[in-house]
Amino acid sequence: MKRPRPLLTARRLALCCLGFAALLLVALAIGISFGSGEVSLTDLWSKGLSERHQAILFQIRFPRVLVAALLGGALSIAGVSFQALLRNPLADPYVLGVSGGASIGGVIALTLIELPRLAAWIPQPLIVPLFAFAGALGALVLIERIATVGGQLTVYTVLLTGAIFNAFSAAMIYFIQSLASLEELHAIVFHLMGRVREMEIGWVGLLAVAILIPATLLVSHGRAFNALSTGEEGATQLGVDTERLKRRTFVLGALLTGIAVSMAGLIGFVGLVVPHLLRLWFGPDHRLLLPLSFLGGAAFLVLADTLARVLTAPNELPVGVVTALVGGPFFLLLLRRRGASHGF
Amino acid sequence: MASDGIVVEGLGFAYADHPTLAGIDLTVAPGEIVGLIGPNGSGKSTLIRLLSGALNGYTGKAIVAGLDVATTPQRALARAMAVVPQEPRFGFPFSALEIALMGRHPHLAGLAFESKADITLAREALERCGALEFADRPIQELSAGERQRVVFARALTQQPRVLLLDEPASFLDIRHQVELYDLVRSQARDGNVAVLSVLHDLNLAAEYCDRIVLLSQGRVAASGPTDEVFSYANLTKVFETEVYIDTNSLTGKLLVLPLSGRVQRKLRRD
Amino acid sequence: MTGQVRAWTCIPALALAAFTGCGTAEPAPKPNGTPQRVVVFAPSAAEALVALGLADRVVAIGSHGPWPGEFAALESAGSFDRPDLEGILELECDLVLTTASVAASIGHQRLERLGVAVETLDTSTFEGVFTSLARLGVLFKREDRAAELAAEMRDGLERVRVATADLPPKKVLFVVGRDPLFVAGPGSHVDELIRLGAGINVAHDAASPYQQFSVEAVLERLPEVIVDTSGDAEYWDRWPFLPAVRNDSVYRVEPSVLVIPGIRLPEMAQAMAELIHPGTFAQPTDE
Numbered sequence: 001m002k003r004p005r006p007l008l009t010a011r012r013l014a015l016c017c018l019g020f021a022a023l024l025l026v027a028l029a030i031g032i033s034f035g036s037g038e039v040s041l042t043d044l045w046s047k048g049l050s051e052r053h054q055a056i057l058f059q060i061r062f063p064r065v066l067v068a069a070l071l072g073g074a075l076s077i078a079g080v081s082f083q084a085l086l087r088n089p090l091a092d093p094y095v096l097g098v099s100g101g102a103s104i105g106g107v108i109a110l111t112l113i114e115l116p117r118l119a120a121w122i123p124q125p126l127i128v129p130l131f132a133f134a135g136a137l138g139a140l141v142l143i144e145r146i147a148t149v150g151g152q153l154t155v156y157t158v159l160l161t162g163a164i165f166n167a168f169s170a171a172m173i174y175f176i177q178s179l180a181s182l183e184e185l186h187a188i189v190f191h192l193m194g195r196v197r198e199m200e201i202g203w204v205g206l207l208a209v210a211i212l213i214p215a216t217l218l219v220s221h222g223r224a225f226n227a228l229s230t231g232e233e234g235a236t237q238l239g240v241d242t243e244r245l246k247r248r249t250f251v252l253g254a255l256l257t258g259i260a261v262s263m264a265g266l267i268g269f270v271g272l273v274v275p276h277l278l279r280l281w282f283g284p285d286h287r288l289l290l291p292l293s294f295l296g297g298a299a300f301l302v303l304a305d306t307l308a309r310v311l312t313a314p315n316e317l318p319v320g321v322v323t324a325l326v327g328g329p330f331f332l333l334l335l336r337r338r339g340a341s342h343g344f
Numbered sequence: 345m346a347s348d349g350i351v352v353e354g355l356g357f358a359y360a361d362h363p364t365l366a367g368i369d370l371t372v373a374p375g376e377i378v379g380l381i382g383p384n385g386s387g388k389s390t391l392i393r394l395l396s397g398a399l400n401g402y403t404g405k406a407i408v409a410g411l412d413v414a415t416t417p418q419r420a421l422a423r424a425m426a427v428v429p430q431e432p433r434f435g436f437p438f439s440a441l442e443i444a445l446m447g448r449h450p451h452l453a454g455l456a457f458e459s460k461a462d463i464t465l466a467r468e469a470l471e472r473c474g475a476l477e478f479a480d481r482p483i484q485e486l487s488a489g490e491r492q493r494v495v496f497a498r499a500l501t502q503q504p505r506v507l508l509l510d511e512p513a514s515f516l517d518i519r520h521q522v523e524l525y526d527l528v529r530s531q532a533r534d535g536n537v538a539v540l541s542v543l544h545d546l547n548l549a550a551e552y553c554d555r556i557v558l559l560s561q562g563r564v565a566a567s568g569p570t571d572e573v574f575s576y577a578n579l580t581k582v583f584e585t586e587v588y589i590d591t592n593s594l595t596g597k598l599l600v601l602p603l604s605g606r607v608q609r610k611l612r613r614d
Numbered sequence: 615m616t617g618q619v620r621a622w623t624c625i626p627a628l629a630l631a632a633f634t635g636c637g638t639a640e641p642a643p644k645p646n647g648t649p650q651r652v653v654v655f656a657p658s659a660a661e662a663l664v665a666l667g668l669a670d671r672v673v674a675i676g677s678h679g680p681w682p683g684e685f686a687a688l689e690s691a692g693s694f695d696r697p698d699l700e701g702i703l704e705l706e707c708d709l710v711l712t713t714a715s716v717a718a719s720i721g722h723q724r725l726e727r728l729g730v731a732v733e734t735l736d737t738s739t740f741e742g743v744f745t746s747l748a749r750l751g752v753l754f755k756r757e758d759r760a761a762e763l764a765a766e767m768r769d770g771l772e773r774v775r776v777a778t779a780d781l782p783p784k785k786v787l788f789v790v791g792r793d794p795l796f797v798a799g800p801g802s803h804v805d806e807l808i809r810l811g812a813g814i815n816v817a818h819d820a821a822s823p824y825q826q827f828s829v830e831a832v833l834e835r836l837p838e839v840i841v842d843t844s845g846d847a848e849y850w851d852r853w854p855f856l857p858a859v860r861n862d863s864v865y866r867v868e869p870s871v872l873v874i875p876g877i878r879l880p881e882m883a884q885a886m887a888e889l890i891h892p893g894t895f896a897q898p899t900d901e
Contacts, residue, residue: 004481013457036830037833060829087436089435186791186796190794195794229434230434236418237426238502239418239421283437285442316828
């Protein structure tokens with residue numbers, strides 16, 4: 001007989017969060033220490049660093065692992081939120097169709113990217129993310145409008161609309177691909193595969209704000225999500241403003257997903273595997289699950305990105321490939337071992 | 345002014361042009377148990393959902409524990425009123441204790457955690473519902489009847505002044521049915537709680553309900569003390585079937601038995 | 615209403631049947647005589663045909679250019695991985711010159727069954743360029759002219775090799791794409807051009823001829839020359855410690871100049887050598 005899971009207290013929450021924060025720090029340290037350059041974190045203290053090694057550590061690796069952490073956290077917490085919203089542990093951040101919009105936006109940007117006029121207005125590294133994010137927002141608004149019937153956000157309709165939107169965007173992308181040049185095609189395929197891009201540290205700060213604010217808001221709804229698990233009516237009867245909760249969750253989760261897909265293409269599994277594992281190990285209380293999934297997802301993507309950079313160095317794998325190759329089998333294994341006993 | 349209990353006047357509701365309820369008047373005083381009886385589709389569950397705030401858009405007046413259901417924020421309603429739904433569903437494997445504790449949600453501010461007092465309350469509620477033994481087990485592992493008892497414990501944890509029950513004993517065996525309704529009665533009497541309960545079991549209603557509201561096709565067909573409402577005329581008309589009514593010599597309450605086709609044919613021949 | 619729907623679905627079904635069913639079961643016929651109406655999907659093959667004096671035989675080109683000026687006005691026959699089969703048949707072509715493509719292989723089989731010869735040419739390496747040239751010579755019965763051209767090309771390449779033979783090799787990075795960084799690796803003709811120009815490819819351990827590469831590795835290896843065809847050569851200015859940046863040896867180059875191998879290999883080799891070791895060629899060599 002397993003020892004029963006203890007009730008969540010503020011103390012337990014704080015301890016777990018600290019533990020996971022430490023885990024994230026370790027992951028960041030690992031991420032900074034490894035790469036195709038010959039420099040590691042310990043070199044910071046041991047001897048003077050050459051210019052190029054400084055550049056590698058601080059201008060390439062450091063921003064990159066931060067971005068990976070932020071994106072991993074964003075996808076993970078969006079995953080948990082959508083799972084709570086849909087009352088289904090198999091939902092992932094892409095299920096609501098926002099990723100379809102972001103993909104279309106990003107792909108369109110990649111075909112237009114050579115336009116000199118465009119480069120005059122928007123700095124080159126921002127073109128794809130901006131277009132993709134516009135696509136994500138467009139999808140968000142469209143889906144929300146369609147799924148709101150009589151002032152109520154019908155979760156079932158959201159799901160369906162999202163599925164249709166994703167299918168539509170896939171078709172659009174095929175269409176665009178069929179007209180694209182070879183170089184554009186290459187860029188499109190790699191963008192969609194999911195990779196963590198290098199950014200200057202200033203932009204990383206902006207990204208951090210854009211991600212941490214929605215994430216914090218989501219975390220604050222932990223107890224309401226717990227109530228939501230008994231159904232929308234059940235939650236209402238427990239005093240939750242269910243309409244507002246649904247709408248907020250949808251918007252915040254979609255924003256986070258939109259940002260992640262805009263920056264990095266479609267990185268799979270983070271939003272599904274991490275929440276699922278954490279729920280298996282730490283229980284379904286969302287007050288714990290939300291912050292832990294952010295920290296855990298962050299650590300996961302940092303490590304996956306490190307693998308992507310190191311496995312075939314100096315060549316690089318798209319990180320989406322690593323998350324799938326690692327996440328998939330691991331997840332299947334875990335499901336097999338525990339699936340029967342909890343029956344959900 | 346009735347500052348507690350349930351007061352409903354002229355309530356009407358239609359599901360997308362399909363009229364479900366019309367002209368409903370009913371009151372439940374604190375300490376009373378009122379049974380909501382009627383055939384399938386007569387609007388009983390709808391009425392419960394409207395009163396609890398889970399469903400919106402009714403016409404007329406509905407006051408619960410002195411709060412206007414249409415205008416009061418959901419949280420305030422939930423502090424005063426608890427609902428035991430018909431078929432509780434759970435998406436995630438919370439333990440019975442965690443489910444019961446959710447009853448404290450309307451009483452907890454923003455990010456606050458449950459206090460020791462809250463936990464004790466939940467445990468006591470589980471105990472009174474005979475569910476303490478599976479406090480730590482995931483809700484999905486429990487049988488339908490056990491789950492119903494946990495949900496009832498959650499309602500008690502809410503410390504409501506009004507209790508709305510939608511067939512709370514439908515999955516319970518006779519022992520647990522009686523235990524549950526004994527608990528309902530003690531809550532009503534000792535806690536001065538107003539209870540409105542949907543029931544299918546007419547004998548259970550006869551035993552426990554002080555008054556009955558009989559619904560038929562969305563309207564109140566009869567309302568009043570149990571003995572009056574459970575008349576042969578009322579029941580056969582509303583349920584469109586033959587019944588046999590007698591007095592239970594042991595308890596002094598009414599005994600209502602539906603008659604099978606075979607017996608009905610036999611009676612007609614005689 | 616149902617009848618209408620059924621009629622609509624019949625039409626494409628019939629068209630498909632007509633298209634595939636018409637073919638006979640003969641094996642691919644070899645071009646008898648020489649091909650007169652040619653569709654070209656590979657720009658390098660087009661250049662070769664011009665050099666062989668066969669430009670007038672080309673009736674359609676593919677969508678992925680750039681194409682020699684003579685062909686700019688020709689119709690498009692789709693892309694190499696999705697050829698416009700109907701268009702090709704309509705133009706009554708007897709030869710399709712293309713690069714290998716798995717996606718198009720079914721289309722190629724259909725064409726061959728319908729009497730159109732399909733020739734796949736691999737021009738991604740030096741070796742491939744010469745082989746393709748010889749093959750074209752055979753196909754069009756211009757073996758002599760082809761051999762002449764090949765000899766001229768080899769001479770040109772040899773001249774470059776001699777000119778750079780004693781020069782100290784420099785570390786070179788050839789950028790094909792940015793964000794993510796794509797470079798030319800071993801097995802690409804660019805790699806051979808670099809070596810011919812007395813250079814060392816910094817991406818010598820890339821996994822494929824055109825490979826996503828880590829910026830870190832580039833910084834680690836400190837290239838002395840960067841040839842950037844991605845259009846964003848200014849990017850390298852942010853790493854001022856790179857020898858290529860310090861010595862002003864970052865060159866922004868149009869892709870068409872160096873990326874499409876063909877009969878212009880000697881000119882490309884010379885251009886590359888000039889970039890790596892400026893001043894090697896005081897004037898352009900005779901052709």
